[in-house]
Amino acid sequence: MDVSEEIIQYETVALEEVKVWHKVAKIGDFPVNGGACVLYKGMQIAVFNFSRRQEWYATQNVCPHKQQMILSRGMIGTQQNEPKVACPYHKKTFSLKSGENLNGNECSLATYPVKVEEGCVYVGFKG
Amino acid sequence: MEKVVVIGNGMVGYKFCEKIRLKAGADKIQLVVFGEEPVPAYDRVHLSEYFTDPSAERLSMAPANWYRENHIDLRTGELVVTIDRNQKKVITHLGHEEHYDTLILATGSSPLVPPIDGVNKVGVFVYRTLEDLNNIMAYGTKAKSAAVLGGGLLGLEAAKALMDMGLKTHVIEFASRLMPRQLDDTGAEILKNQLEDIGLSIHLNKNTTALLGEGALDCLSFSDNTHLSTDMLVISCGIVPRDELASSCGLSTGPRGGVIVNEKLKTDDPNIYAIGEAALFNNMIYGLVAPGYDMAESVAQQLTASGDKVFDGSDMSTKLKLIGIEVGSFGDAMGDTEGCKTVVYKNESTGIYKKITISGDKKQLLGGILVGDTSEYNMLWQIMNNSTVLPPDPEDLILGDRSAEGGGGGSITTLPDTAQVCSCEDVTKADIVKAIREERIEDLKAVKTCTKAGTGCGACGPMVADIFHDTVAAMGKRVRKVICEHLDYTRQELYDLIRIKEIKTYDHLLDSYGKGDGCEVCKPAVASLLASIWNDLIVNQDTIQDTNDRFLANIQKGGSYSVVPRVPGGEITPEKLIVLGQVAKKYNLYSKITGGQRIDLFGARLEDLPSIWEELIAVGFESGHAYGKSLRTVKSCVGSAWCRFGLHDSVSFAIEVENRYRGLRAPHKLKGGVSGCRRECAEAQSKDFGIIATEVGWNLYICGNGGANPQHAQLLAGDLDSETCVKYLDRFLMFYIKTAEPLNRTATWLNKLEGGLDYVKDVIVNDCLRIGAELEKEMQYLVDTYSCEWAEVVKNDALKAKFSHFINTDAGDPTQKFDSIRGQKVPAAW
Ligand code: SRM
Ligand SMILES: Cc1cc2nc3c(=O)[nH]c(=O)nc-3n(C[C@H](O)[C@H](O)[C@H](O)COP(=O)(O)OP(=O)(O)OC[C@H]3O[C@@H](n4cnc5c(N)ncnc54)[C@H](O)[C@@H]3O)c2cc1C
Ligand code: SF4
Ligand code: FES
Numbered sequence: 001m002d003v004s005e006e007i008i009q010y011e012t013v014a015l016e017e018v019k020v021w022h023k024v025a026k027i028g029d030f031p032v033n034g035g036a037c038v039l040y041k042g043m044q045i046a047v048f049n050f051s052r053r054q055e056w057y058a059t060q061n062v063c064p065h066k067q068q069m070i071l072s073r074g075m076i077g078t079q080q081n082e083p084k085v086a087c088p089y090h091k092k093t094f095s096l097k098s099g100e101n102l103n104g105n106e107c108s109l110a111t112y113p114v115k116v117e118e119g120c121v122y123v124g125f126k127g
Numbered sequence: 128m129e130k131v132v133v134i135g136n137g138m139v140g141y142k143f144c145e146k147i148r149l150k151a152g153a154d155k156i157q158l159v160v161f162g163e164e165p166v167p168a169y170d171r172v173h174l175s176e177y178f179t180d181p182s183a184e185r186l187s188m189a190p191a192n193w194y195r196e197n198h199i200d201l202r203t204g205e206l207v208v209t210i211d212r213n214q215k216k217v218i219t220h221l222g223h224e225e226h227y228d229t230l231i232l233a234t235g236s237s238p239l240v241p242p243i244d245g246v247n248k249v250g251v252f253v254y255r256t257l258e259d260l261n262n263i264m265a266y267g268t269k270a271k272s273a274a275v276l277g278g279g280l281l282g283l284e285a286a287k288a289l290m291d292m293g294l295k296t297h298v299i300e301f302a303s304r305l306m307p308r309q310l311d312d313t314g315a316e317i318l319k320n321q322l323e324d325i326g327l328s329i330h331l332n333k334n335t336t337a338l339l340g341e342g343a344l345d346c347l348s349f350s351d352n353t354h355l356s357t358d359m360l361v362i363s364c365g366i367v368p369r370d371e372l373a374s375s376c377g378l379s380t381g382p383r384g385g386v387i388v389n390e391k392l393k394t395d396d397p398n399i400y401a402i403g404e405a406a407l408f409n410n411m412i413y414g415l416v417a418p419g420y421d422m423a424e425s426v427a428q429q430l431t432a433s434g435d436k437v438f439d440g441s442d443m444s445t446k447l448k449l450i451g452i453e454v455g456s457f458g459d460a461m462g463d464t465e466g467c468k469t470v471v472y473k474n475e476s477t478g479i480y481k482k483i484t485i486s487g488d489k490k491q492l493l494g495g496i497l498v499g500d501t502s503e504y505n506m507l508w509q510i511m512n513n514s515t516v517l518p519p520d521p522e523d524l525i526l527g528d529r530s531a532e533g534g535g536g537g538s539i540t541t542l543p544d545t546a547q548v549c550s551c552e553d554v555t556k557a558d559i560v561k562a563i564r565e566e567r568i569e570d571l572k573a574v575k576t577c578t579k580a581g582t583g584c585g586a587c588g589p590m591v592a593d594i595f596h597d598t599v600a601a602m603g604k605r606v607r608k609v610i611c612e613h614l615d616y617t618r619q620e621l622y623d624l625i626r627i628k629e630i631k632t633y634d635h636l637l638d639s640y641g642k643g644d645g646c647e648v649c650k651p652a653v654a655s656l657l658a659s660i661w662n663d664l665i666v667n668q669d670t671i672q673d674t675n676d677r678f679l680a681n682i683q684k685g686g687s688y689s690v691v692p693r694v695p696g697g698e699i700t701p702e703k704l705i706v707l708g709q710v711a712k713k714y715n716l717y718s719k720i721t722g723g724q725r726i727d728l729f730g731a732r733l734e735d736l737p738s739i740w741e742e743l744i745a746v747g748f749e750s751g752h753a754y755g756k757s758l759r760t761v762k763s764c765v766g767s768a769w770c771r772f773g774l775h776d777s778v779s780f781a782i783e784v785e786n787r788y789r790g791l792r793a794p795h796k797l798k799g800g801v802s803g804c805r806r807e808c809a810e811a812q813s814k815d816f817g818i819i820a821t822e823v824g825w826n827l828y829i830c831g832n833g834g835a836n837p838q839h840a841q842l843l844a845g846d847l848d849s850e851t852c853v854k855y856l857d858r859f860l861m862f863y864i865k866t867a868e869p870l871n872r873t874a875t876w877l878n879k880l881e882g883g884l885d886y887v888k889d890v891i892v893n894d895c896l897r898i899g900a901e902l903e904k905e906m907q908y909l910v911d912t913y914s915c916e917w918a919e920v921v922k923n924d925a926l927k928a929k930f931s932h933f934i935n936t937d938a939g940d941p942t943q944k945f946d947s948i949r950g951q952k953v954p955a956a957w
Binding site for chain 2: 024025029030031032033034036037038039040044047050052053066067068069070073074075076077078079080081083084086088089091093104105
């Protein structure tokens with residue numbers, strides 16, 4: 001694959017902008033308190049099953065620090081009650097809610113709405 | 128309302144804004160700031176760090192919204208071109224006008240570029256702004272060699288940065304020694320040798336007469352008719368204060384530049400001040416941040432009528448940073464004072480030179496030079512600055528007190544309260560102590576945020592830490608190193624809780640004793656504890672593991688993983704070597720012999736890991752735990768089986784020990800070594816535990832370390848039989864596992880342990896705590912419950928399923944990219 005193709009611009013999708021709810025997997029396929037990566041139209045989206053909080057989040061899978069396709073393998077947790085994910089490479093942490101980098105000056109992550117219906121997990125896209 | 132206009136948004140101009148706003152809000156003083164550079168003020172002192180981490184924000188003194196929040200009208204990218212003193216206004220290159228009541232010139236300086244033929248050629252740079260660095264970095268990617276004109280403080284810093292970019296780097300100095308203003312001949316000579324050792328070429332006594340090349344520079348020509356080929360040149364010959372605005376509006380400037388100011392930093396015009404590197408006070412330009420900050424403070428006090436600090440000159444001491452070799456120079460470094468005496472220590476073999484200048488009556492320290500080891504810099508500077516009376520043997524200051532009782536030289540406790548610890552931010556010892564006591568500060572980072580000490584050039588960092596620890600100890604507090612905001616316990620407390628309450632999972636622990644939802648600090652720390660205590664399969668709780676542990680492999684650039692099978696003692700059969708080769712070929716893995724006597728196969732795809740291991744396990748390989756904070760390798764020498772000097776069979780013993788502790792999880796990784804005689808071919812004394820054969824048995828050494836701070840292991844007990852050696856090892860490792868903080872290697876653990884090695888000997892050898900048997904039992908449990916993690920995974924389909932990149936397709940990560948090198952693949956650069 002050519003590099004130029006890799007640089008997909010990930011853009012936050014707000015709940016009201018969702019046109020397509022893409023079904024990605026069953027709840028049970030996800031690790032508990034952890035993430036997994038979803039492929040959708042060439043985009044890689046990290047989806048997090050924050051079971052402790054009974055919350056789901058989705059962000060771009062690529063870490064803005066060194067452009068690594070990795071965030072779904074990151075550890076999740078909280079900082080003053082703000083849910084976050086830590087990149088495995090250099091432990092930059094990002095808010096799962098806003099995508100904001102919490103411990104530095106990296107660019108924010110794009111975030112995506114997630115919904116769970118009848119045991120299945122869906123991620124919202126604009127198209 | 129008073130309107131203050133600041134020209135220049137550099138370090139000092141910024142500090143002035145900060146200081147004004149601390150004393151007066153936007154209702155009292157209106158602030159408008161013009162900065163020629165496109166970005167808000169940044170930390171020029173640490174500019175060179177931009178080479179390793181090119182992030183302008185990281186260097187920023189304050190983000191753009193700080194100015195907004197503080198009602199400071201900052202106009203970046205706007206150059207002031209005229210000052211109209213009659214109408215009290217300034218005009219910018221965009222034609223904008225701004226009236227002022229008070230004007231501050233904080234225009235800094237520009238690099239001095241000597242009038243050499245060819246200085247305008249492509250490939251010639253200066254070293255002052257972010258833009259300069261961007262240009263140097265861009266050009267440097269095409270270059271192979273570089274030269275720096277000027278062997279002073281900044282020149283050497285620039286040279287180190289160029290060298291780190293991979294360029295063959297030369298330093299050209301006009302004088303007969305490096306750093307001529309700060310060092311004497313001997314100090315400079317030692318520094319030169321050290322720099323040459325790390326790969327810089329130093330050329331002294333060189334008068335550069337022309338820069339040659341067709342269009343772009345390719346060669347320097349010197350007055351002695353010699354030449355030097357180079358692809359680029361960075362000029363670092365000094366600074367010229369930027370006084371062009373001042374002189375064109377009729378303010379007095381010095382013959383060699385600089386806006387003349389009095390002790391109140393006022394220029395000829397009572398409404399105009401000059402501060403920072405642009406100001407000339409007492410015929411002197413102060414090319415450092417600390418004096419600039421002092422000037423800013425004085426003017427801020429005057430404008431807010433909050434104090435009457437005057438500027439009375441400043442100390443020009445320097446500690447060189449970032450060049451990989453420590454250099455410091457302070458006070459009367461050269462020994463110019465009448466009747467003074469010098470004390471000198473010089474060790475060519477270690478590259479250390481220390482010289483202090485003391486008064487004729489041997490009572491006062493006047494200055495000094497330190498090369499190779501600046502650990503005493505802060506203390507010496509304090510002793511000089513506070514006129515502390517010297518100990519009877521002043522050489523103790525640089526050699527350490529060699530008497531049995533101790534107490535000679537300086538220590539943090541003898542430092543007077545008024546001692547200025549951080550000169551950049553003007554913070555005294557008393558300020559720091561007060562903050563710790565009154566604000567109930569509990570960690571070092573908070574000391575720095577609260578007092579600002581150590582946030583400037585950073586040279587005082589170690590001293591701030593000492594004061595912190597000293598004060599906390601004096602308050603009778605034990606600094607509890609709790610894990611994080613979720614678990615208010617030390618690692619040792621958690622160890623006991625988990626064991627006594629029989630806690631088996633992270634969630635159980637957090638529910639019972641923690642708060643919040645955990646994080647990347649407490650999760651792996653607890654994971655390590657659970658593994659050290661219960662030895663359960665770590666992939667059962669995969670999402671609390673660091674990524675390497677989660678996937679039982681080390682992650683690399685680009686998202687691939689490495690495979691490191693255990694090769695106990697480094698002994699391997701040809702059959703196994705062949706299988707390693709076959710597997711590497713089949714899965715296209717980069718192969719390398721490691722520093723730990725085994726073979727690393729790099730570049731495996733996540734989804735291939737289970738099948739790779741299946742093939743390896745089939746021929747008897749086991750996990751090497753290269754990914755864990757756990758036992759790595761026990762290195763061996765060939766020993767008595769083959770070696771003509773060998774006393775015992777070091778290979779057999781290494782294999783026995785490695786197999787005993789394989790998979791053992793610890794606060795940090797563990798490495799061992801066994802040598803067959805004192806020639807020490809296995810480098811056992813650099814390991815966490817090292818065993819060396821003697822005529823009658825084994826000597827057992829502990830707590831050695833390679834890595835960033837190498838340290839030799841120390842003798843725990845001598846002439847042991849094999850059984851006792853293992854018994855002591857069991858006790859030692861278990862004691863370390865139970866008591867160390869997270870991510871402390873054994874050496875760090877020992878260094879922090881009260882009582883040090885003597886105490887460890889007491890616990891392990893003399894069993895003073897009577898826990899020897901218990902430690903052995905706990906270790907035996909871990910030995911008995913060992914199983915190879917990879918063997919468990921390959922026979923369990925649910926576990927194997929975790930090794931996939933996507934959850935909704937079987938495809939691998941399509942963005943992974945590899946290049947090749949010497950016929951093997953490597954990950955694409957990031
Ligand atoms: C492969 C190897 C380099 C090589 O090709 O030789 C290596 C590779 C890594 N080392 Fe090392 N070290 C390797 C021998 C060493 C040695 C030499 C030795 O063991 O004799 C040292 C110095 C000795 C020591 O540890 O005291 C060494 C000191 C470090 C350190 C610094 C530890 C310290 O106490 O300061 C780290 C960082 C850490 O562990 O936090 C590190 C970390 C790493 C990591 C794991 C970094 C990481 O987390 O990704 C590298 C992983 C490579 C990979 O992707 O597989 N490596 N590393 C060596 C593997 C040995 C083995 O067979 O297991
Ligand atoms: C690589 C490097 C390493 C250094 N290391 C150290 C060190 O270790 N310790 C130490 O104490 N010091 C060090 N220094 C020196 C230190 O950076 C300076 O002393 C300090 O930056 C001076 O601050 P200043 O605000 O006076 O000048 P500057 O930081 O130069 O700021 C002046 C600003 O004014 C702007 N300006 C000038 N004229 C105009 C105009 N007419 N209109 C609008 N804007 C204008 C300039 O563009 C500039 O941004 C180092 C310097 C460099 C370059
Ligand atoms: S340490 Fe001793 S036994 Fe081992 S190889 Fe060296 S000389 Fe031989
Ligand atoms: S790549 Fe994510 S933190 Fe560096």
